[in-house]
Amino acid sequence: MNRTWTAGLAIGLALGASAMTGAAPKAAAPPPAARYLDRSDGADWPGYGRTFGEQHYSPLAQIDRNSASRLGLVSTYDLDQINSATQPIAVDGIVYFGAGFSIVHAVDARTGKLLWRYDPKAAKKSGPGLRIGWGSRGITSWNGKIYTGTHDGRLIALDAKTGKELWSAQTFDPQNPWYISGAPRIFDGKVVVGFGSDIGKIRGYVTAYDAETGKQAWRFYTVPGNPAVDTDETTRLAAASWAGEWWKYGGGGAVWNAMSYDPDLGLLYLGTGNGWPWNRKLRSAGQGDNLFLSSIVAVDAKTGAYRWHYQVDPGDSWDYNSAMDIELADLTIGGVHRKVLMTAPKNGHLYVIDRQTGQFVSAKPYEKVSWGSVDPVTGAPKRHPDAFFENGKSFELWPSSAGAHSWPPMSFSPATNLVYIPAIHMGFVVSDPPDLFSLNPEAGYIAGATVAVGIAPGHVPAGSLVAWDPVAQKQVWRVEYPTPANGGVMATAGGLVFQGTVDGKFRGYDAATGKLVWSFDTGTPILAPPISYSVGGRQYVSILTGLGTTMAAWGPMIEKYGVDPATQKRRLLTFALGGKAKLPTTKATPRPFPADPDFRPDSAQANRGMGVYLSHCVLCHGAAVISATHAPDLRRSPVPLSADAFTAVVRDGVLKDNGMAGFGDLSPAQLEDIRHYIRTAAHDARAPEGKGK
Numbered sequence: 001m002n003r004t005w006t007a008g009l010a011i012g013l014a015l016g017a018s019a020m021t022g023a024a025p026k027a028a029a030p031p032p033a034a035r036y037l038d039r040s041d042g043a044d045w046p047g048y049g050r051t052f053g054e055q056h057y058s059p060l061a062q063i064d065r066n067s068a069s070r071l072g073l074v075s076t077y078d079l080d081q082i083n084s085a086t087q088p089i090a091v092d093g094i095v096y097f098g099a100g101f102s103i104v105h106a107v108d109a110r111t112g113k114l115l116w117r118y119d120p121k122a123a124k125k126s127g128p129g130l131r132i133g134w135g136s137r138g139i140t141s142w143n144g145k146i147y148t149g150t151h152d153g154r155l156i157a158l159d160a161k162t163g164k165e166l167w168s169a170q171t172f173d174p175q176n177p178w179y180i181s182g183a184p185r186i187f188d189g190k191v192v193v194g195f196g197s198d199i200g201k202i203r204g205y206v207t208a209y210d211a212e213t214g215k216q217a218w219r220f221y222t223v224p225g226n227p228a229v230d231t232d233e234t235t236r237l238a239a240a241s242w243a244g245e246w247w248k249y250g251g252g253g254a255v256w257n258a259m260s261y262d263p264d265l266g267l268l269y270l271g272t273g274n275g276w277p278w279n280r281k282l283r284s285a286g287q288g289d290n291l292f293l294s295s296i297v298a299v300d301a302k303t304g305a306y307r308w309h310y311q312v313d314p315g316d317s318w319d320y321n322s323a324m325d326i327e328l329a330d331l332t333i334g335g336v337h338r339k340v341l342m343t344a345p346k347n348g349h350l351y352v353i354d355r356q357t358g359q360f361v362s363a364k365p366y367e368k369v370s371w372g373s374v375d376p377v378t379g380a381p382k383r384h385p386d387a388f389f390e391n392g393k394s395f396e397l398w399p400s401s402a403g404a405h406s407w408p409p410m411s412f413s414p415a416t417n418l419v420y421i422p423a424i425h426m427g428f429v430v431s432d433p434p435d436l437f438s439l440n441p442e443a444g445y446i447a448g449a450t451v452a453v454g455i456a457p458g459h460v461p462a463g464s465l466v467a468w469d470p471v472a473q474k475q476v477w478r479v480e481y482p483t484p485a486n487g488g489v490m491a492t493a494g495g496l497v498f499q500g501t502v503d504g505k506f507r508g509y510d511a512a513t514g515k516l517v518w519s520f521d522t523g524t525p526i527l528a529p530p531i532s533y534s535v536g537g538r539q540y541v542s543i544l545t546g547l548g549t550t551m552a553a554w555g556p557m558i559e560k561y562g563v564d565p566a567t568q569k570r571r572l573l574t575f576a577l578g579g580k581a582k583l584p585t586t587k588a589t590p591r592p593f594p595a596d597p598d599f600r601p602d603s604a605q606a607n608r609g610m611g612v613y614l615s616h617c618v619l620c621h622g623a624a625v626i627s628a629t630h631a632p633d634l635r636r637s638p639v640p641l642s643a644d645a646f647t648a649v650v651r652d653g654v655l656k657d658n659g660m661a662g663f664g665d666l667s668p669a670q671l672e673d674i675r676h677y678i679r680t681a682a683h684d685a686r687a688p689e690g691k692g693k
């Protein structure tokens with residue numbers, strides 16, 4: 001576990017210093033890029049995927065198959081924010097993370113002691129973007145600084161020692177219905193960030209800033225603007241693959257999650273989002289590949305100039321974004337040494353792409369797929385004839401629009417040469433909604449409203465952890481889970497694969513066989529990926545428990561795991577060999593359903609209310625009013641019992657600073673309909689069939 005570069009530097013400095021002053025030798029910090037190299041020693045986990053190549057892999061091996069039985073809890077830190085589905089980083093023994101609306105914490109993981117905390121007050125400063133609640137999924141570090149994006153579009157640099165704000169750059173106008181949820185990435189003295197949206201007009205771009213000063217270095221658009229007025233590189237290159245007046249909708253292509261960097265090639269790889277709106281009939285007159293939607297795009301890291309692209313899902317109409325982690329590795333394929341990137345986008349295939357040229361290498365499905373297949377030579381999709389649900393037909397789409405893999409990252413282990421994918425088994429039935437062509441392109445609405453979706457009949461959504469050989473393109477082992485979405489994955493040089501799951505278990509598997517070698521009951525569902533690092537020669541593993549907005553609509557599927565958002569414990573947990581700390585009692589204790597004796601359900605009004613609830617509330621408060629993630633379960637809330645209190649919260653936004661936006665566009669009748677729907681759901685939950693009250 002020697003830091004070779006540090007050792008050399010430290011000896012040099014120490015000799016000089018002692019010669020002059022006789023002072024004790026002092027270790028110097030390594031140059032910032034050294035911590036990010038794939039060959040670094042793994043003492044730090046400085047950025048989201050640990051290294052520039054984003055393998056989510058730790059080269060530490062103190063905790064291994066044999067010693068894992070002695071792995072125990074060392075410290076806990078209890079959070080008081082919602083949205084803890086975020087990955088920490090670790091630098092020089094300090095763990096940093098941004099929970100809730102990017103509230104950055106610095107914690108001494110060995111003791112669980114908070115060193116500082118910085119609150120950017122992002123909910124307060126957010127505009128319409130607050131109508132979607134995705135929290136921050138990660139932060140990054142460089143040269144004594146911590147960088148976080150915020151919901152209202154700021155990129156902020158903090159002093160890692162004190163948490164003091166050093167600079168802040170506004171990356172988009174907060175009056176746009178957008179948010180930053182992904183981790184900023186860092187390379188060569190620049191920090192780069194994208195953003196997302198699911199609720200309004202969006203044209204994706206990423207912006208790079210000088211890491212020291214916050215001055216903008218370059219911006220790259222992922223979809224073309226209006227060719228009559230826009231002159232940027234993407235508009236010139238890509239407008240011909242679009243039709244109609246897509247710029248009125250924005251087009252989509254947001255880089256909301258994945259980026260990685262190759263320091264030798266000087267390329268930055270962007271994983272781009274789905275089309276906005278989802279439905280190509282509306283977005284692009286039903287035609288065209290729509291570059292660079294759902295693609296991997298390589299840009300020159302110095303200038304942001306386009307280099308190459310590979311489009312995963314041309315003409316996307318299913319929310320099939322290609323924004324899942326992009327992991328770099330060198331593999332020997334067919335006897336040839338190749339520099340590749342690997343990604344498992346929503347469409348259910350594991351792709352291997354030559355990262356120098358963008359040339360397709362291979363792709364095979366690791367989950368059930370109904371939309372078609374990938375041509376093994378060209379890499380072009382061969383689609384099922386009904387995949388675009390033409391002429392009023394519906395189509396059973398596998399994977400669903402939630403994807404066979406979402407943002408919780410997979411991991412690549414250079415020790416086993418396998419990727420470990422947190423996979424989702426779920427299908428949708430998709431079709432056009434009846435009012436598709438009456439939707440106003442300028443108006444804000446949920447992009448998904450442009451495709452009618454429902455869960456495919458005859459299956460129970462589930463999940464799995466898949467160990468996959470990217471060279472042979474075949475499965476090596478698979479562990480099945482009863483829940484559809486589970487946590488991000490980390491492999492280690494100790495031959496282990498770590499993953500948390502929605503049932504609250506944090507597990508370690510044998511990376512070669514999938515055999516369970518260690519398990520810890522955290523009492524709280526987990527979605528975040530874990531990290532590993534070392535301090536004073538001891539290897540640590542840290543993870544945050546508690547859910548974020550992801551899976552918000554899935555309350556009915558995961559309610560049984562005790563995921564009550566109001567009372568679940570959200571924590572930073574740290575483990576090491578010989579750890580003996582005890583976890584305080586952790587089970588969530590949901591609030592009782594409030595009594596509502598005079599309420600008489602009216603199914604017509606409840607149905608009207610459900611319609612508005614589905615377009616305005618479901619993403620945070622859950623399907624069927626069963627909330628599982630970060631916003632309270634409204635069936636258990638006293639607020640809907642009072643029309644005045646309900647109006648104050650839902651229309652006037654009195655809880656905005658806590659993440660509950662005001663919906664000033666709702667009419668008094670709509671508010672009453674939603675309130676009626678919520679009280680009906682509480683009534684049904686309180687008095688299940690046959691049991692009375």
Ligand code: HEC
Nearest residue numbers: 130131132133616617620631632637639650655658659660
């Ligand atoms: C972006 C996520 C999000 C959306 C969308 C959202 N809410 Fe909320 N809501 C929250 C959060 C977070 C809270 C908790 C605020 C707090 O802690 O004070 C909340 C709180 C509430 C409360 C108060 C509950 C209590 O017991 O304190 C009500 C009522 C409510 N929301 C209703 C709605 C309705 C109705 C809609 C749709 C019109 C909606 N919300 C849409 C996130 C959301």
